[in-house]
Amino acid sequence: MELHRIGASALARRIKDGEVTAEAALEHFIDRIERLDGALNAVVVRRFEQARERAREADRALARGEDWGALHGVPMTVKETYEIAGWPTTAGIEALRDHVSERTSVAVQRLLDAGAVIFGKTNVPAYASDLQTYNDIYGTTRNPWNPDLTPGGSSGGAAAALAAGFTPLELGSDIGGSIRTPAAFCGVCGLKPSFGLISTRGHVPGPPGALARRDLSVAGPLARHVAELEQALTILAAPDEEEATAWRLELPPARHRALKDFRVATWLDDPRCPVDRPIVDALEGLSARLAELGASVDAGARPDGVTLGEAHDIYYRLLTGTMGEGLPSGLYDQLREAAGQAPADDQSYRTLFARGATQSHADWQRSHEQRSVMRAAWARFFQDFDVMLCPVVQILPFSHRHTPGPDQRTLTVNGVEQPYMDILVWVGLAGAVYLPAATVPIGLTEDGRPLAVQVIGPYLEDRTVLAFAAALESLVEPLPQAPLAAPA
Numbered sequence: 001m002e003l004h005r006i007g008a009s010a011l012a013r014r015i016k017d018g019e020v021t022a023e024a025a026l027e028h029f030i031d032r033i034e035r036l037d038g039a040l041n042a043v044v045v046r047r048f049e050q051a052r053e054r055a056r057e058a059d060r061a062l063a064r065g066e067d068w069g070a071l072h073g074v075p076m077t078v079k080e081t082y083e084i085a086g087w088p089t090t091a092g093i094e095a096l097r098d099h100v101s102e103r104t105s106v107a108v109q110r111l112l113d114a115g116a117v118i119f120g121k122t123n124v125p126a127y128a129s130d131l132q133t134y135n136d137i138y139g140t141t142r143n144p145w146n147p148d149l150t151p152g153g154s155s156g157g158a159a160a161a162l163a164a165g166f167t168p169l170e171l172g173s174d175i176g177g178s179i180r181t182p183a184a185f186c187g188v189c190g191l192k193p194s195f196g197l198i199s200t201r202g203h204v205p206g207p208p209g210a211l212a213r214r215d216l217s218v219a220g221p222l223a224r225h226v227a228e229l230e231q232a233l234t235i236l237a238a239p240d241e242e243e244a245t246a247w248r249l250e251l252p253p254a255r256h257r258a259l260k261d262f263r264v265a266t267w268l269d270d271p272r273c274p275v276d277r278p279i280v281d282a283l284e285g286l287s288a289r290l291a292e293l294g295a296s297v298d299a300g301a302r303p304d305g306v307t308l309g310e311a312h313d314i315y316y317r318l319l320t321g322t323m324g325e326g327l328p329s330g331l332y333d334q335l336r337e338a339a340g341q342a343p344a345d346d347q348s349y350r351t352l353f354a355r356g357a358t359q360s361h362a363d364w365q366r367s368h369e370q371r372s373v374m375r376a377a378w379a380r381f382f383q384d385f386d387v388m389l390c391p392v393v394q395i396l397p398f399s400h401r402h403t404p405g406p407d408q409r410t411l412t413v414n415g416v417e418q419p420y421m422d423i424l425v426w427v428g429l430a431g432a433v434y435l436p437a438a439t440v441p442i443g444l445t446e447d448g449r450p451l452a453v454q455v456i457g458p459y460l461e462d463r464t465v466l467a468f469a470a471a472l473e474s475l476v477e478p479l480p481q482a483p484l485a486a487p488a
Contacts, residue, residue: 003028004165005481007228008074011168012115015062015073022058022073026051026117029075032485033120033166039147039484042160043077043120043167044138045088051075051119058117068115070235071169078171079158080121080138081128082108083202091204092126092135102209105202107171107219107236114235122157122170127205129323131181131393131423133157134402142400143186144482145448149397152182158222159186164485169232170222173203176319177393177427179220180454183439184392187450187479189469190222191229194460195434197249198236205326213240215322216315216431226440226470233462251460254467255386259475260294262468265301265381267390272309273425275394276413282451283391286442289475303381306374308425314374315428317367320356327357349421350407375433375459382458387468391426392439392454394418426454436462438469442476450479 003011003025014020033043058073083089083101090096104112112118123141125133133156134140141156143149144163151160155172159182162170172179174192183190198219206214221232239247256262268283269275291297324332339354381388395411395418409420430437437456444450455472457465480486 004032004168006168007223007225008071008076008169009228009231012071012074015058016067022055022075022117023052025073026055026075026119029166030119032164036164036485037166039142040144040160040164041139041141042122042157042164044123044157045080045121046119047087048119051117054117058115070114070231071111072115073117074115074168075117075119076111076169077120077122077158077161077167078108078111078118079155079173080124081173081204082121082171083204083208084108084118087121089204089208090137091128092124092137094136096204096208097137099208103202106199106240108202110236110238111171122155122161124155124157125153128154128173128178130154130406131177132400132402133160133182134400140400142484143397144484145187145397145450147484148399149449150185150400152185152397154178155190155222156182159183159188159190162186162188162222162224163482165481168224169228171219172222173200173217173219174431175214175217175322176424176431179222180392180427180437180439181423183222184441184452185397185450187441187444187452187482188222188224189226189229189441189473190439191220191233191462191466192430192437193218193220193233193237193462194436197460197462199238199240201240207326214325216319217322226438226466226473229438230463230466230470233466251463254463255461256464257467257471259290259468259471262387262471263296263385264290264298265385265388266297266299267302267388268299270308272307272312273394273418273422274413274416275391276396278396278445279391279394279451282442283389283453286453287389298385301381301385303374303377306377308429311374311432312425312428314367314370315432316352316424317356317359318364318371318432319424319428320353321359321364321367324357324359332358348407349419353407371432378433378435379459382461386457386464388456390429390454390456392452393423393426395423396445396449396451430454430456433459435459436465438465440469440472440476441479442472444479448483
């Protein structure tokens with residue numbers, strides 16, 4: 001029985017209907033990991049015996065007539081950055097190599113409360129701060145479609161594990177495309193929810209045990225199917241404990257379900273961050289098909305006054321301001337000195353990071369106000385449109401490149417060198433302004449690399465984004481099993 005080809009909700013139904021036990025389902029995924037993960041290095045923390053006992057208890061509970069929830073007995077993994085009491089949580093940081101969590105993160109607890117059996121954690125880059133996945137503690141994770149390629153990051157282990165059929169559901173996080181980019185590179189689905197919708201308390205970074213919500217950072221699900229994202233959103237979305245005293249979450253229903261009813265804007269390429277031709281061609285073909293099916297498609301519509309360049313500038317200042325909060329004091333002092341010594345016209349990413357990471361609160365407030373103006377422009381835009389389609393990232397999955405540092409790397413797009421850090425440009429379009437955005441796979445290139453589209457929607461209308469993504473998914477031929485996960 002190929003349980004790895006079905007989603008978490010379908011697996012939960014089979015467990016509850018007695019077609020398969022929770023223990024047998026767990027063993028199915030453990031077997032795949034033990035046979036296939038050597039080539040990928042996706043699941044780096046394994047608690048199989050602990051999970052076996054919980055799976056057996058899930059089966060005993062069903063025999064007593066108990067139902068733990070929507071994920072009763074479903075085995076799954078989560079990103080290594082989420083704290084689980086008694087488990088290591090390092091975020092790939094050498095200083096946290098021996099850190100064992102004292103408490104369980106809020107989002108993970110919600111999965112457990114819904115009946116999930118968590119049996120492992122998936123790999124991340126150091127500080128969860130690269131668009132590739134490697135660190136000195138757990139090593140490098142490889143892409144199931146081609147081991148010479150990165151699976152993306154920082155939820156690279158999560159996306160690789162899903163594509164390889166090691167888990168039916170994953171919990172990731174996204175501050176700079178960390179759900180969306182690896183989902184695109186590995187041919188799976190991912191949701192960056194509206195900011196604040198799902199608790200990030202218990203995520204590292206920030207520091208272990210931190211209570212404050214970090215700007216831009218969100219928790220969100222990855223899965224093989226869009227329907228699983230919607231179920232996970234229902235489980236995960238809720239106010240934090242102190243907010244729940246008065247706040248209640250009631251997300252609006254999707255605006256539409258049928259593709260023909262959606263008003264679709266497309267932003268498929270831009271001089272600020274040119275997109276690889278195979279991606280543009282695939283997105284243009286997709287847009288044409290949507291129009292043929294009756295959807296309203298507008299290739300020129302943009303929020304008033306919003307350019308990709310300005311959106312990225314504001315996003316990067318806010319992002320680096322957030323990242324600066326957790327820097328060691330010695331490094332912070334070095335960056336402050338570098339920012340002060342740099343020429344005023346120096347716009348290199350190294351200098352931009354130094355300025356942003358050490359900016360004053362007054363400078364951050366000015367960027368926050370600019371963000372607020374952009375949010376208002378997007379809100380007006382979504383009165384006339386339901387979704388915006390754009391690239392997730394401007395490049396297809398690329399080869400592993402760990403040196404030099406990110407601010408000195410380059411990527412080749414249409415034969416032209418781009419700064420590596422421009423990989424943040426298209427994901428920042430939704431990130432800076434707190435909008436929900438989903439990644440949906442839309443096929444493979446001729447050389448077998450996944451293609452994807454980013455679906456951006458109105459703030460707190462995550463269900464509209466997911467409804468469109470689900471309708472889109474039904475148009476696209478399902479991807480085959482990734483080669484490294486389909487041994488002869």
